[in-house]
Amino acid sequence: MTETNNKTAQYHIDLEDQHGAHNYHPLPVVLSEGKGCYVWDVTGKQYFDFLSAYSAVNQGHCHPRIVDTLVEQSRKLSLTSRAFHNDRLGEYERYLTKYFGFDKVLPMNTGAEGVETAIKLCRKWGYEKKGIPTDQARIIVCGQNFHGRTTTIISFSSDPDAKGSFGPYTPGFETVPYGDVEAMRTALANQPETIAGVLVEPIQGEAGVFVPGEDYIPQVAALCREHNVLFIADEIQTGIGRTGALLRICGDCSCQGHCEQQATYTRPDILILGKALSGGTYPVSAVLADDPIMEVIKPGQHGSTFGGNPVACAVAQEALEVIRDEKLTQNARQLGIVFRQRMQELVDQYPALLSLVRGKGLLNALVINDSPDSKTAWNFCLALAEHGLLAKPTHGNIIRFAPPLVISEQELHEACDIIAKVVRAMA
Ligand SMILES: *Cc1c(COP(=O)(O)O)cnc(C)c1O
Numbered sequence: 001m002t003e004t005n006n007k008t009a010q011y012h013i014d015l016e017d018q019h020g021a022h023n024y025h026p027l028p029v030v031l032s033e034g035k036g037c038y039v040w041d042v043t044g045k046q047y048f049d050f051l052s053a054y055s056a057v058n059q060g061h062c063h064p065r066i067v068d069t070l071v072e073q074s075r076k077l078s079l080t081s082r083a084f085h086n087d088r089l090g091e092y093e094r095y096l097t098k099y100f101g102f103d104k105v106l107p108m109n110t111g112a113e114g115v116e117t118a119i120k121l122c123r124k125w126g127y128e129k130k131g132i133p134t135d136q137a138r139i140i141v142c143g144q145n146f147h148g149r150t151t152t153i154i155s156f157s158s159d160p161d162a163k164g165s166f167g168p169y170t171p172g173f174e175t176v177p178y179g180d181v182e183a184m185r186t187a188l189a190n191q192p193e194t195i196a197g198v199l200v201e202p203i204q205g206e207a208g209v210f211v212p213g214e215d216y217i218p219q220v221a222a223l224c225r226e227h228n229v230l231f232i233a234d235e236i237q238t239g240i241g242r243t244g245a246l247l248r249i250c251g252d253c254s255c256q257g258h259c260e261q262q263a264t265y266t267r268p269d270i271l272i273l274g275k276a277l278s279g280g281t282y283p284v285s286a287v288l289a290d291d292p293i294m295e296v297i298k299p300g301q302h303g304s305t306f307g308g309n310p311v312a313c314a315v316a317q318e319a320l321e322v323i324r325d326e327k328l329t330q331n332a333r334q335l336g337i338v339f340r341q342r343m344q345e346l347v348d349q350y351p352a353l354l355s356l357v358r359g360k361g362l363l364n365a366l367v368i369n370d371s372p373d374s375k376t377a378w379n380f381c382l383a384l385a386e387h388g389l390l391a392k393p394t395h396g397n398i399i400r401f402a403p404p405l406v407i408s409e410q411e412l413h414e415a416c417d418i419i420a421k422v423v424r425a426m427a
Contacts, residue, residue, distance in 0.1 A: 008042045027392060029385055034061025037407040039390065048415045050384075050391040050401045055205065055237045055363065057280035058332075059322045060406035066279045066318050073314035081305050092313035099320055100247070100271060102288035106297065107308035111236040111274035112148025114285035117302065118199070118270045119152065121287065122230050123172075124296045126196025130228055137196040140187050140229075142178040146206030147199065147234055178204055179212035181219045192227035197270070202248035205237035208398035209365035211358055217249055221266045230293065233268035236285070237363070240276040241323050241405050244333030244361025247271070269293060279319035284312045328405035332361035335412050339364055339401065342416040350427040364401045365394075366419075372396025376426075383422045389415055 009030040029047070033040040037060060039049045052058065059066060073088065080086045089107070096105050106121070108114050119139065126137040141147075141156045154162050155169035163169075176183040178200075188195060202217055204210040217233075224231040238248035249266045270293065274285035283306075306312070323329065336359065343357035343366055353376075355367040370376040377393035384391055391399050403415065 012042065027381060027385055027390065029390060036060040037404045037411055046388060047385065048389045048403060048407075048411070048418070050389055050403045050415065052402050052404050053280050054275065055242050055402050056275035056278075058241055058276035058328060058405045059279035059319055059326075060404040061280070063279050063281075063319075063322055063406075065322055066281050066315060069314050069318040070281050070311060073311045077310045079306065079309045079311070082303060082308060086308075086310045086313075088310040088313035089308045092308075092317050095317050096286060096320070097288065100273075100288055101267070102271065103290040104288070104294040106287045106289075106294065106302070107312065108285045108287065108304050109283040109306050109312070110148070111272070111285050112150050112153055113304065113307075114236065114272040114274050114287050115147045115153055115199075115234060116150055117287045118232050118234075118272050119197075120302055121270060121289065121293065121297060122197035122199075122232060124301075125230060125293050128296050129292065130193075130196065132194050132196060136194045138172055138174055138191075138194050139196055139232075140174050140176060140184070140198045142200055142204070143175050144178055144204055144207040144210070145175075145199075145201060146204070147201075178207075178210060179216055181213075181216060181223075184220050185223055188223050188227050188229060192229065195227065195229045197230040197232050198224050199232040199234060201234045201238065203238050203243060203360060203363060205363060205400070206394060208367070208395050209359050209363055209400055211360055218266045221268070224269070230269040231266075232270040232272065234272045236272055236274040239271075239273050240320070241329035241332050242276065242361055242363050242402070243359075244329065244336050246323075246329050248360065276323075277319060278312065278315045279322065281319075282312055282315045284316045286316075323405075326406065329361075331407075332405045335407065335409060336361040336364065338409060338412060339416065342413070343401075343419070346420055346423050350423055353423060353427045359401075362402055362405055362407075366399045366401065368393075368397040368399065370397050372398075380422060380426060383426065384418065387418045387422055389418045 012030040013028060030042045031039045032042045037048055039047050093105050106117055108117055123137045126132040143158050147153045152170040154166055156173035157163045174187060176187045198220060221231045233249050235247050249268060271288040277286060278284040340357050347354045347357055353369055355369040357366050359365055368377045372395055377397045377399050381391050381393055391401055393399050
């Protein structure tokens with residue numbers, strides 16, 4: 001970076017520092033434009049975006065179809081609240097429920113709101129359908145989870161930063177180790193008559209892209225069925241093509257999440273979507289379930305001023321059409337294989353610096369062979385930025401790589417060349 005450019009970036013960083021709460025620790029890069037898998041900073045420097053706003057930008061930055069839809073709908077009608085009907089909501093609800101194969105959807109805005117909605121829905125079902133005594137409902141969650149930032153959600157976080165000094169905490173949650181079928185079996189066998197649900201991420205993204213065994217999700221779902229407990233899948237980060245299937249709970253079914261039979265599909269009772277549901281242009285989340293569950297929520301019992309607004313509905317429908325039309329799920333699956341092959345070569349060559357690569361589709365992580373307290377991964381990401389690729393460490397020594405799914409094979413190789421260059425320089 002040149003001196004003047006550096007100043008320009010520093011100007012924006014200083015403004016944030018002086019006037020904004022310090023609840024993030026961003027890389028010192030100030031972005032001002034994006035297109036497809038690229039972003040540009042205020043100095044005009046181009047980068048591959050390998051974070052994709054935590055997988056919200058699966059369809060690529062500023063996708064023309066999604067942006068046009070956003071602008072057009074904003075000009076026509078942006079918000080009515082749910083006190084009145086609007087002419088976008090029903091169309092979107094039909095489209096979304098058909099797309100994912102559920103009877104009903106409850107529209108919200110952010111991911112955390114989606115999770116909150118799922119928790120409320122699950123508890124209410126527990127009392128009114130399963131017959132759990134008042135205020136006794138329990139929900140089983142997994143260690144190292146990430147489901148958002150509300151007071152209730154952080155109540156069952158195991159991250160001291162997310163949780164510390166925010167108590168008193170919401171009761172009614174029990175934690176079992178992630179990926180451990182036996183632990184789940186034991187938890188569900190303990191007074192199952194008061195367990196309303198199990199809430200899991202099919203892959204733990206924030207925790208560092210932890211991929212459980214292939215049979216974990218189907219087995220947890222089967223255990224839930226056995227005990228009349230709702231299986232709730234948080235696919236906010238893993239869903240909508242990211243892992244090479246439309247939903248991660250589709251597993252490795254070769255239908256790419258688009259088959260009718262859904263042979264290996266583990267169907268959750270409640271599905272939570274967010275992030276890429278709008279292609280990163282607008283906060284849109286959704287909770288899907290069938291009638292016997294969704295019908296427990298009646299008028300006045302849950303809602304959101306912005307949930308289901310016309311802009312959100314138009315944008316989300318377009319964003320899902322883009323996923324299908326551009327075959328982004330298939331691209332994620334194929335390029336994920338290429339990416340992990342390229343990274344595995346580096347891991348094999350530089351074991352002193354790199355421990356392993358893991359992931360599914362284009363949700364992958366490279367684990368740095370150093371303690372989580374070390375600065376190695378952070379410095380690695382600074383060097384990547386210097387060479388034109390943006391990624392961020394999670395939990396100290398893990399670097400998540402999740403480019404927009406519109407990336408081409410040639411672009412992916414160029415990005416891998418950048419990573420390889422930095423690895424060679426740091427090894
Ligand atoms: C990002 C995320 C959330 C929270 O979504 P927000 O839109 O940030 O509230 C919840 N669950 C998972 C798995 C996520 O990745």
